[in-house]
Amino acid sequence: MEDAAPQTRIQTRNRKTILSAGLDVFSAHGFRGATLDQIASTAGLSKPNLLYYFPSKEAVYTALLDDLLVTWLDPLRALDPAGEPIAEILAYAQRKLMMSRDYPRESRLFANEILQGAPLVGPVLHTELRALVDDRATVLQGWMDDGLIRRTDPVHLIFSIWSLTQHYADFDVQIRAVLDDDDPFPGAECFLDQLYRSLLEPRQR
Amino acid sequence: MEDAAPQTRIQTRNRKTILSAGLDVFSAHGFRGATLDQIASTAGLSKPNLLYYFPSKEAVYTALLDDLLVTWLDPLRALDPAGEPIAEILAYAQRKLMMSRDYPRESRLFANEILQGAPLVGPVLHTELRALVDDRATVLQGWMDDGLIRRTDPVHLIFSIWSLTQHYADFDVQIRAVLDDDDPFPGAECFLDQLYRSLLEPRQR
DNA sequence: CGTGAGTTTGACCAGTCGGTCAAATCAAGA
DNA sequence: TCTTGATTTGACCGACTGGTCAAACTCACG
Numbered sequence: 011m012e013d014a015a016p017q018t019r020i021q022t023r024n025r026k027t028i029l030s031a032g033l034d035v036f037s038a039h040g041f042r043g044a045t046l047d048q049i050a051s052t053a054g055l056s057k058p059n060l061l062y063y064f065p066s067k068e069a070v071y072t073a074l075l076d077d078l079l080v081t082w083l084d085p086l087r088a089l090d091p092a093g094e095p096i097a098e099i100l101a102y103a104q105r106k107l108m109m110s111r112d113y114p115r116e117s118r119l120f121a122n123e124i125l126q127g128a129p130l131v132g133p134v135l136h137t138e139l140r141a142l143v144d145d146r147a148t149v150l151q152g153w154m155d156d157g158l159i160r161r162t163d164p165v166h167l168i169f170s171i172w173s174l175t176q177h178y179a180d181f182d183v184q185i186r187a188v189l190d191d192d193d194p195f196p197g198a199e200c201f202l203d204q205l206y207r208s209l210l211e212p213r214q215r
Numbered sequence: 216m217e218d219a220a221p222q223t224r225i226q227t228r229n230r231k232t233i234l235s236a237g238l239d240v241f242s243a244h245g246f247r248g249a250t251l252d253q254i255a256s257t258a259g260l261s262k263p264n265l266l267y268y269f270p271s272k273e274a275v276y277t278a279l280l281d282d283l284l285v286t287w288l289d290p291l292r293a294l295d296p297a298g299e300p301i302a303e304i305l306a307y308a309q310r311k312l313m314m315s316r317d318y319p320r321e322s323r324l325f326a327n328e329i330l331q332g333a334p335l336v337g338p339v340l341h342t343e344l345r346a347l348v349d350d351r352a353t354v355l356q357g358w359m360d361d362g363l364i365r366r367t368d369p370v371h372l373i374f375s376i377w378s379l380t381q382h383y384a385d386f387d388v389q390i391r392a393v394l395d396d397d398d399p400f401p402g403a404e405c406f407l408d409q410l411y412r413s414l415l416e417p418r419q420r
Numbered sequence: 421c422g423t424g425a426g427t428t429t430g431a432c433c434a435g436t437c438g439g440t441c442a443a444a445t446c447a448a449g450a
Numbered sequence: 451t452c453t454t455g456a457t458t459t460g461a462c463c464g465a466c467t468g469g470t471c472a473a474a475c476t477c478a479c480g
Contacts (some may be wrong), residue, residue: 018448018457020456021456038331039247040331041248043245043331044247045437059457062458066439067438067439124321125243125245125386126245135388135389135392135393139389144393166399169383170379170406174375174379177382178374183333183337184333187344194442197371201371201372204367204414215331225477226426229427252468252470262469263428263430263471267426270469272468376424
Protein backbone atom coordinates (compact mmCIF):
# COMPACT_ATOMS: atom_id res chain seq x y z
CA MET A 11 0.00 0.00 0.00
CA GLU A 12 2.78 2.43 1.03
CA ASP A 13 5.82 3.49 -0.97
CA ALA A 14 8.90 1.37 -0.44
CA ALA A 15 10.77 3.60 2.08
CA PRO A 16 9.92 3.04 5.79
CA GLN A 17 11.03 6.50 7.03
CA THR A 18 11.12 7.03 10.78
CA ARG A 19 10.65 10.52 12.19
CA ILE A 20 14.41 11.00 12.63
CA GLN A 21 15.03 9.84 9.09
CA THR A 22 12.70 12.36 7.51
CA ARG A 23 14.08 15.16 9.66
CA ASN A 24 17.74 14.37 8.91
CA ARG A 25 17.13 13.76 5.23
CA LYS A 26 15.58 17.20 5.03
CA THR A 27 18.38 19.01 6.86
CA ILE A 28 20.95 17.19 4.74
CA LEU A 29 19.22 18.22 1.52
CA SER A 30 19.03 21.81 2.73
CA ALA A 31 22.71 21.79 3.66
CA GLY A 32 23.57 20.19 0.33
CA LEU A 33 21.59 22.90 -1.43
CA ASP A 34 23.59 25.55 0.41
CA VAL A 35 26.93 24.04 -0.47
CA PHE A 36 26.31 22.74 -3.98
CA SER A 37 24.66 25.98 -5.07
CA ALA A 38 27.63 27.97 -3.78
CA HIS A 39 30.46 25.81 -5.13
CA GLY A 40 29.10 23.42 -7.74
CA PHE A 41 29.34 19.64 -7.51
CA ARG A 42 33.11 19.31 -7.71
CA GLY A 43 33.77 22.26 -5.44
CA ALA A 44 31.49 21.00 -2.66
CA THR A 45 32.77 18.60 -0.01
CA LEU A 46 30.98 16.10 2.18
CA ASP A 47 32.58 17.58 5.28
CA GLN A 48 31.16 20.99 4.38
CA ILE A 49 27.69 19.58 3.83
CA ALA A 50 27.81 17.46 6.96
CA SER A 51 28.94 20.29 9.22
CA THR A 52 26.37 22.64 7.67
CA ALA A 53 23.75 20.03 8.48
CA GLY A 54 25.15 19.61 11.99
CA LEU A 55 26.04 15.97 11.44
CA SER A 56 29.21 13.94 11.24
CA LYS A 57 30.30 12.77 7.82
CA PRO A 58 29.66 9.07 8.46
CA ASN A 59 26.26 10.00 9.81
CA LEU A 60 25.45 11.85 6.62
CA LEU A 61 26.54 8.84 4.61
CA TYR A 62 24.14 6.77 6.68
CA TYR A 63 21.28 8.66 5.04
CA PHE A 64 22.70 9.07 1.54
CA PRO A 65 25.04 6.50 0.02
CA SER A 66 27.31 9.07 -1.63
CA LYS A 67 27.94 12.70 -2.42
CA GLU A 68 26.43 12.19 -5.84
CA ALA A 69 23.27 10.76 -4.27
CA VAL A 70 22.66 13.99 -2.36
CA TYR A 71 23.27 15.97 -5.53
CA THR A 72 20.97 13.90 -7.71
CA ALA A 73 18.25 13.93 -5.05
CA LEU A 74 18.39 17.73 -5.07
CA LEU A 75 18.34 18.00 -8.85
CA ASP A 76 15.51 15.50 -9.22
CA ASP A 77 13.40 17.45 -6.75
CA LEU A 78 14.31 20.66 -8.53
CA LEU A 79 13.57 19.63 -12.08
CA VAL A 80 10.05 18.63 -11.16
CA THR A 81 9.14 22.03 -9.76
CA TRP A 82 11.41 24.26 -11.82
CA LEU A 83 9.37 23.97 -14.99
CA ASP A 84 5.99 24.19 -13.30
CA PRO A 85 5.58 27.92 -14.04
CA LEU A 86 5.97 27.22 -17.75
CA ARG A 87 3.61 24.25 -17.59
CA ALA A 88 1.09 26.50 -15.86
CA LEU A 89 0.98 28.82 -18.87
CA ASP A 90 -2.65 28.43 -19.96
CA PRO A 91 -3.26 28.16 -23.73
CA ALA A 92 -6.88 29.19 -23.11
CA GLY A 93 -5.97 32.30 -21.11
CA GLU A 94 -5.54 35.91 -22.19
CA PRO A 95 -2.19 35.84 -24.03
CA ILE A 96 -0.40 38.90 -22.67
CA ALA A 97 -1.66 38.34 -19.14
CA GLU A 98 -0.49 34.72 -19.32
CA ILE A 99 3.01 35.64 -20.49
CA LEU A 100 3.39 38.45 -17.96
CA ALA A 101 2.15 36.16 -15.21
CA TYR A 102 4.66 33.51 -16.26
CA ALA A 103 7.50 36.01 -16.10
CA GLN A 104 6.34 37.17 -12.67
CA ARG A 105 6.10 33.60 -11.39
CA LYS A 106 9.65 32.89 -12.52
CA LEU A 107 10.85 36.14 -10.97
CA MET A 108 9.26 35.23 -7.65
CA MET A 109 11.00 31.87 -7.79
CA SER A 110 14.31 33.68 -8.15
CA ARG A 111 13.43 35.78 -5.13
CA ASP A 112 12.12 32.95 -2.96
CA TYR A 113 14.39 30.09 -4.08
CA PRO A 114 17.71 31.63 -5.10
CA ARG A 115 19.69 28.61 -3.95
CA GLU A 116 17.71 26.37 -6.28
CA SER A 117 18.31 28.76 -9.15
CA ARG A 118 22.03 28.82 -8.47
CA LEU A 119 22.17 25.04 -8.14
CA PHE A 120 20.62 24.74 -11.58
CA ALA A 121 22.90 27.43 -12.99
CA ASN A 122 25.96 25.60 -11.68
CA GLU A 123 24.80 22.33 -13.19
CA ILE A 124 24.26 23.92 -16.61
CA LEU A 125 27.49 25.95 -16.45
CA GLN A 126 29.42 22.76 -15.83
CA GLY A 127 27.95 21.17 -18.92
CA ALA A 128 24.80 19.61 -17.45
CA PRO A 129 26.53 16.25 -16.81
CA LEU A 130 23.51 15.05 -14.90
CA VAL A 131 20.46 16.81 -16.31
CA GLY A 132 21.67 16.81 -19.91
CA PRO A 133 19.39 13.95 -21.00
CA VAL A 134 16.36 15.54 -19.35
CA LEU A 135 17.00 18.78 -21.22
CA HIS A 136 16.97 16.99 -24.56
CA THR A 137 13.70 15.20 -23.82
CA GLU A 138 11.33 16.73 -21.27
CA LEU A 139 12.50 20.33 -21.49
CA ARG A 140 12.71 20.29 -25.25
CA ALA A 141 9.21 18.81 -25.55
CA LEU A 142 7.74 21.33 -23.12
CA VAL A 143 9.37 24.29 -24.85
CA ASP A 144 8.31 23.06 -28.28
CA ASP A 145 4.77 22.70 -27.03
CA ARG A 146 4.59 26.14 -25.43
CA ALA A 147 6.29 27.72 -28.43
CA THR A 148 3.46 26.37 -30.54
CA VAL A 149 0.94 27.99 -28.23
CA LEU A 150 2.77 31.33 -28.51
CA GLN A 151 2.98 30.94 -32.27
CA GLY A 152 -0.77 30.37 -32.38
CA TRP A 153 -1.38 33.57 -30.45
CA MET A 154 0.84 35.43 -32.93
CA ASP A 155 -0.94 33.91 -35.91
CA ASP A 156 -4.25 35.05 -34.40
CA GLY A 157 -2.89 38.58 -34.00
CA LEU A 158 -3.31 38.51 -30.23
CA ILE A 159 0.35 39.32 -29.65
CA ARG A 160 2.98 40.72 -31.98
CA ARG A 161 5.13 38.39 -34.02
CA THR A 162 8.50 37.41 -32.61
CA ASP A 163 10.56 34.26 -32.14
CA PRO A 164 8.62 32.29 -29.50
CA VAL A 165 11.59 30.19 -28.37
CA HIS A 166 13.87 33.19 -27.88
CA LEU A 167 11.00 34.83 -26.05
CA ILE A 168 11.00 31.96 -23.59
CA PHE A 169 14.80 32.07 -23.32
CA SER A 170 14.58 35.76 -22.53
CA ILE A 171 12.17 35.15 -19.67
CA TRP A 172 14.44 32.47 -18.22
CA SER A 173 17.50 34.64 -18.51
CA LEU A 174 15.99 37.85 -17.17
CA THR A 175 14.36 36.25 -14.15
CA GLN A 176 17.11 33.81 -13.16
CA HIS A 177 19.67 36.58 -13.49
CA TYR A 178 18.30 38.19 -10.33
CA ALA A 179 19.06 35.04 -8.34
CA ASP A 180 22.26 33.88 -10.03
CA PHE A 181 23.98 37.26 -10.25
CA ASP A 182 22.54 38.53 -6.98
CA VAL A 183 25.97 39.56 -5.68
CA GLN A 184 26.71 41.64 -8.75
CA ILE A 185 23.29 43.27 -8.76
CA ARG A 186 23.46 44.18 -5.10
CA ALA A 187 26.95 45.59 -5.59
CA VAL A 188 25.61 47.96 -8.22
CA LEU A 189 22.40 48.80 -6.38
CA ASP A 190 24.05 49.32 -2.99
CA ASP A 191 22.17 46.36 -1.49
CA ASP A 192 18.71 47.67 -2.29
CA ASP A 193 16.15 44.97 -2.98
CA PRO A 194 16.14 44.70 -6.79
CA PHE A 195 12.88 42.79 -7.09
CA PRO A 196 10.29 45.56 -7.03
CA GLY A 197 12.13 47.36 -9.81
CA ALA A 198 12.62 44.14 -11.74
CA GLU A 199 8.94 43.28 -11.56
CA CYS A 200 8.00 46.65 -12.98
CA PHE A 201 10.67 46.57 -15.68
CA LEU A 202 9.71 43.09 -16.87
CA ASP A 203 6.09 44.10 -17.18
CA GLN A 204 6.95 47.13 -19.25
CA LEU A 205 9.45 45.22 -21.39
CA TYR A 206 7.10 42.43 -22.40
CA ARG A 207 4.08 44.66 -22.73
CA SER A 208 5.84 46.85 -25.27
CA LEU A 209 7.17 43.82 -27.11
CA LEU A 210 3.90 41.93 -27.29
CA GLU A 211 1.02 44.41 -27.35
CA PRO A 212 -0.30 44.65 -30.90
CA ARG A 213 0.16 48.15 -32.32
CA GLN A 214 -2.90 50.10 -33.33
CA ARG A 215 -2.92 50.16 -37.11
CA MET B 216 62.38 51.57 -20.32
CA GLU B 217 60.66 48.17 -20.41
CA ASP B 218 58.10 46.77 -17.98
CA ALA B 219 59.55 44.79 -15.09
CA ALA B 220 59.10 41.25 -16.52
CA PRO B 221 61.97 39.87 -18.67
CA GLN B 222 59.84 37.33 -20.63
CA THR B 223 61.72 34.95 -22.90
CA ARG B 224 59.95 33.49 -25.91
CA ILE B 225 59.27 30.22 -24.08
CA GLN B 226 57.88 32.10 -21.10
CA THR B 227 55.34 34.07 -23.11
CA ARG B 228 54.27 30.96 -25.00
CA ASN B 229 53.82 28.83 -21.88
CA ARG B 230 52.15 31.58 -19.90
CA LYS B 231 49.63 31.88 -22.70
CA THR B 232 48.89 28.17 -22.97
CA ILE B 233 48.57 27.94 -19.18
CA LEU B 234 46.10 30.80 -19.08
CA SER B 235 44.09 29.23 -21.88
CA ALA B 236 44.07 25.87 -20.11
CA GLY B 237 43.11 27.58 -16.86
CA LEU B 238 40.29 29.32 -18.64
CA ASP B 239 39.02 25.97 -19.91
CA VAL B 240 39.10 24.33 -16.51
CA PHE B 241 38.05 27.21 -14.24
CA SER B 242 35.16 28.15 -16.51
CA ALA B 243 33.94 24.57 -16.50
CA HIS B 244 34.31 23.78 -12.79
CA GLY B 245 34.76 27.01 -10.86
CA PHE B 246 37.79 27.81 -8.71
CA ARG B 247 37.29 25.13 -6.08
CA GLY B 248 36.31 22.44 -8.55
CA ALA B 249 39.34 22.98 -10.77
CA THR B 250 42.62 21.18 -10.06
CA LEU B 251 46.18 22.02 -10.96
CA ASP B 252 46.67 18.57 -12.50
CA GLN B 253 43.72 19.22 -14.81
CA ILE B 254 45.05 22.60 -15.85
CA ALA B 255 48.58 21.32 -16.29
CA SER B 256 47.58 18.35 -18.42
CA THR B 257 45.24 20.52 -20.50
CA ALA B 258 48.18 22.82 -21.09
CA GLY B 259 50.43 19.86 -21.91
CA LEU B 260 52.76 20.54 -18.99
CA SER B 261 53.70 18.82 -15.78
CA LYS B 262 52.30 20.26 -12.57
CA PRO B 263 55.67 21.48 -11.24
CA ASN B 264 56.35 23.05 -14.59
CA LEU B 265 53.08 24.96 -14.40
CA LEU B 266 54.02 26.14 -10.94
CA TYR B 267 57.30 27.41 -12.38
CA TYR B 268 55.29 29.98 -14.33
CA PHE B 269 52.60 30.77 -11.76
CA PRO B 270 53.26 30.58 -8.02
CA SER B 271 49.89 29.04 -7.17
CA LYS B 272 46.50 27.96 -8.41
CA GLU B 273 45.06 31.23 -7.20
CA ALA B 274 47.64 33.18 -9.20
CA VAL B 275 46.41 31.61 -12.44
CA TYR B 276 42.85 32.40 -11.47
CA THR B 277 43.47 36.02 -10.54
CA ALA B 278 45.55 36.55 -13.68
CA LEU B 279 42.57 35.36 -15.72
CA LEU B 280 40.05 37.49 -13.86
CA ASP B 281 42.23 40.58 -14.00
CA ASP B 282 42.59 40.23 -17.75
CA LEU B 283 38.87 39.60 -18.04
CA LEU B 284 37.59 42.52 -15.98
CA VAL B 285 39.53 44.98 -18.09
CA THR B 286 37.92 43.89 -21.34
CA TRP B 287 34.55 42.69 -20.08
CA LEU B 288 33.17 46.16 -19.47
CA ASP B 289 34.60 47.73 -22.61
CA PRO B 290 31.35 47.37 -24.57
CA LEU B 291 29.53 49.40 -21.93
CA ARG B 292 32.32 51.98 -21.78
CA ALA B 293 32.07 52.28 -25.56
CA LEU B 294 28.44 53.42 -25.34
CA ASP B 295 28.68 56.92 -26.75
CA PRO B 296 26.65 59.63 -24.94
CA ALA B 297 26.85 61.74 -28.08
CA GLY B 298 25.54 59.01 -30.39
CA GLU B 299 22.03 58.24 -31.58
CA PRO B 300 20.38 56.73 -28.48
CA ILE B 301 18.56 53.69 -29.86
CA ALA B 302 21.39 52.82 -32.22
CA GLU B 303 23.87 53.07 -29.34
CA ILE B 304 21.85 50.79 -27.08
CA LEU B 305 21.20 48.23 -29.80
CA ALA B 306 24.87 48.28 -30.74
CA TYR B 307 25.83 47.74 -27.13
CA ALA B 308 23.55 44.73 -26.88
CA GLN B 309 24.95 43.33 -30.11
CA ARG B 310 28.53 43.82 -28.92
CA LYS B 311 27.79 41.94 -25.72
CA LEU B 312 26.02 39.19 -27.65
CA MET B 313 29.04 38.79 -29.90
CA MET B 314 31.25 38.50 -26.87
CA SER B 315 29.09 35.63 -25.64
CA ARG B 316 29.49 33.98 -29.02
CA ASP B 317 33.22 34.57 -29.39
CA TYR B 318 34.35 34.29 -25.76
CA PRO B 319 31.96 31.88 -24.04
CA ARG B 320 34.66 30.58 -21.69
CA GLU B 321 35.30 34.07 -20.39
CA SER B 322 31.58 34.57 -19.82
CA ARG B 323 31.33 31.30 -17.92
CA LEU B 324 34.42 32.09 -15.86
CA PHE B 325 32.80 35.34 -14.79
CA ALA B 326 29.47 33.62 -14.14
CA ASN B 327 31.18 31.05 -11.92
CA GLU B 328 32.95 33.76 -9.95
CA ILE B 329 29.71 35.65 -9.35
CA LEU B 330 27.72 32.50 -8.58
CA GLN B 331 30.23 31.58 -5.92
CA GLY B 332 29.79 34.94 -4.25
CA ALA B 333 32.43 36.96 -6.11
CA PRO B 334 35.11 36.25 -3.47
CA LEU B 335 37.74 37.83 -5.70
CA VAL B 336 36.02 40.46 -7.82
CA GLY B 337 33.60 41.58 -5.12
CA PRO B 338 35.49 44.79 -4.31
CA VAL B 339 35.79 45.71 -7.99
CA LEU B 340 32.04 45.35 -8.42
CA HIS B 341 31.36 47.79 -5.62
CA THR B 342 33.74 50.41 -7.01
CA GLU B 343 34.53 50.31 -10.73
CA LEU B 344 31.43 48.50 -11.94
CA ARG B 345 29.11 50.50 -9.76
CA ALA B 346 30.64 53.80 -10.91
CA LEU B 347 30.45 52.79 -14.57
CA VAL B 348 26.83 51.68 -14.31
CA ASP B 349 25.85 54.81 -12.41
CA ASP B 350 27.47 56.93 -15.08
CA ARG B 351 25.84 55.15 -18.00
CA ALA B 352 22.49 55.08 -16.23
CA THR B 353 22.71 58.86 -16.06
CA VAL B 354 23.31 59.00 -19.80
CA LEU B 355 20.27 56.79 -20.41
CA GLN B 356 18.21 58.90 -18.02
CA GLY B 357 19.20 62.00 -19.95
CA TRP B 358 18.03 60.44 -23.20
CA MET B 359 14.71 59.62 -21.55
CA ASP B 360 14.33 63.14 -20.17
CA ASP B 361 14.94 64.47 -23.67
CA GLY B 362 12.24 62.18 -25.07
CA LEU B 363 14.70 60.38 -27.33
CA ILE B 364 13.81 56.99 -25.84
CA ARG B 365 10.86 55.90 -23.75
CA ARG B 366 11.04 56.08 -19.98
CA THR B 367 12.10 52.97 -18.11
CA ASP B 368 14.47 52.03 -15.30
CA PRO B 369 17.94 52.57 -16.80
CA VAL B 370 19.74 50.26 -14.39
CA HIS B 371 17.37 47.36 -14.95
CA LEU B 372 17.70 48.04 -18.66
CA ILE B 373 21.44 47.47 -18.35
CA PHE B 374 20.88 44.37 -16.22
CA SER B 375 18.56 43.01 -18.88
CA ILE B 376 21.20 43.41 -21.57
CA TRP B 377 23.78 41.64 -19.44
CA SER B 378 21.43 38.82 -18.61
CA LEU B 379 20.03 38.27 -22.10
CA THR B 380 23.40 38.27 -23.82
CA GLN B 381 25.43 36.30 -21.28
CA HIS B 382 22.66 33.71 -21.11
CA TYR B 383 23.61 32.50 -24.58
CA ALA B 384 27.12 31.70 -23.38
CA ASP B 385 26.43 30.55 -19.82
CA PHE B 386 23.42 28.36 -20.58
CA ASP B 387 24.71 27.25 -23.96
CA VAL B 388 24.14 23.57 -23.15
CA GLN B 389 20.52 24.14 -22.22
CA ILE B 390 19.84 26.31 -25.26
CA ARG B 391 21.37 23.82 -27.64
CA ALA B 392 19.40 21.01 -26.02
CA VAL B 393 16.17 22.85 -26.79
CA LEU B 394 17.22 24.02 -30.25
CA ASP B 395 18.66 20.67 -31.35
CA ASP B 396 22.17 22.13 -31.62
CA ASP B 397 21.22 24.85 -34.08
CA ASP B 398 23.29 28.01 -33.75
CA PRO B 399 21.15 30.26 -31.56
CA PHE B 400 22.99 33.49 -32.30
CA PRO B 401 21.33 34.66 -35.52
CA GLY B 402 17.92 34.30 -33.90
CA ALA B 403 19.11 35.95 -30.71
CA GLU B 404 20.51 38.91 -32.59
CA CYS B 405 17.21 39.49 -34.31
CA PHE B 406 15.14 38.98 -31.17
CA LEU B 407 17.24 41.41 -29.11
CA ASP B 408 16.89 44.07 -31.76
CA GLN B 409 13.13 43.72 -31.83
CA LEU B 410 12.85 43.58 -28.05
CA TYR B 411 14.78 46.75 -27.36
CA ARG B 412 13.36 48.63 -30.32
CA SER B 413 9.82 48.09 -29.10
CA LEU B 414 10.78 48.99 -25.55
CA LEU B 415 12.67 52.16 -26.41
CA GLU B 416 11.21 53.67 -29.57
CA PRO B 417 9.06 56.64 -28.58
CA ARG B 418 5.40 56.08 -29.50
CA GLN B 419 3.73 58.46 -31.91
CA ARG B 420 1.33 60.56 -29.82
C1' DC C 421 82.83 23.40 -27.75
C1' DG C 422 81.46 25.04 -22.92
C1' DT C 423 78.90 27.32 -19.59
C1' DG C 424 75.39 29.44 -17.16
C1' DA C 425 70.76 30.88 -17.10
C1' DG C 426 66.35 29.23 -18.25
C1' DT C 427 63.40 25.20 -18.19
C1' DT C 428 61.60 20.60 -16.97
C1' DT C 429 60.82 16.73 -14.10
C1' DG C 430 60.39 12.72 -10.60
C1' DA C 431 60.09 12.06 -5.97
C1' DC C 432 58.05 13.63 -2.25
C1' DC C 433 55.07 16.07 1.57
C1' DA C 434 51.29 17.26 4.57
C1' DG C 435 46.54 17.90 4.29
C1' DT C 436 42.06 16.81 2.37
C1' DC C 437 38.97 14.06 -0.42
C1' DG C 438 34.99 10.48 -0.64
C1' DG C 439 33.93 6.53 1.62
C1' DT C 440 34.11 2.14 4.99
C1' DC C 441 33.58 -0.29 9.23
C1' DA C 442 33.13 -2.05 13.70
C1' DA C 443 31.86 -0.53 17.85
C1' DA C 444 29.21 2.41 20.69
C1' DT C 445 24.89 4.74 21.74
C1' DC C 446 20.03 5.49 21.60
C1' DA C 447 15.02 4.62 21.55
C1' DA C 448 10.94 2.08 21.96
C1' DG C 449 8.24 -1.93 22.50
C1' DA C 450 7.59 -6.62 24.89
C1' DT D 451 13.89 -4.62 32.52
C1' DC D 452 15.68 -6.49 28.49
C1' DT D 453 16.24 -6.57 23.75
C1' DT D 454 16.35 -5.32 19.13
C1' DG D 455 16.74 -2.30 15.54
C1' DA D 456 17.76 2.55 14.39
C1' DT D 457 21.26 5.93 14.84
C1' DT D 458 25.83 7.94 15.69
C1' DT D 459 30.70 8.04 15.91
C1' DG D 460 36.03 7.54 15.96
C1' DA D 461 39.43 5.40 13.59
C1' DC D 462 40.86 4.41 9.40
C1' DC D 463 41.72 3.75 4.05
C1' DG D 464 43.54 4.73 -0.55
C1' DA D 465 43.30 8.37 -3.80
C1' DC D 466 43.96 12.96 -4.74
C1' DT D 467 44.92 17.92 -3.44
C1' DG D 468 48.14 22.15 -3.78
C1' DG D 469 52.74 22.78 -3.42
C1' DT D 470 58.20 21.98 -2.70
C1' DC D 471 62.77 20.71 -4.01
C1' DA D 472 66.94 19.14 -5.78
C1' DA D 473 68.49 17.19 -9.70
C1' DA D 474 68.45 17.01 -14.51
C1' DC D 475 67.91 18.80 -19.01
C1' DT D 476 68.02 22.38 -22.86
C1' DC D 477 69.42 26.13 -25.27
C1' DA D 478 71.39 30.45 -26.66
C1' DC D 479 75.61 32.69 -26.83
C1' DG D 480 80.64 33.45 -26.17
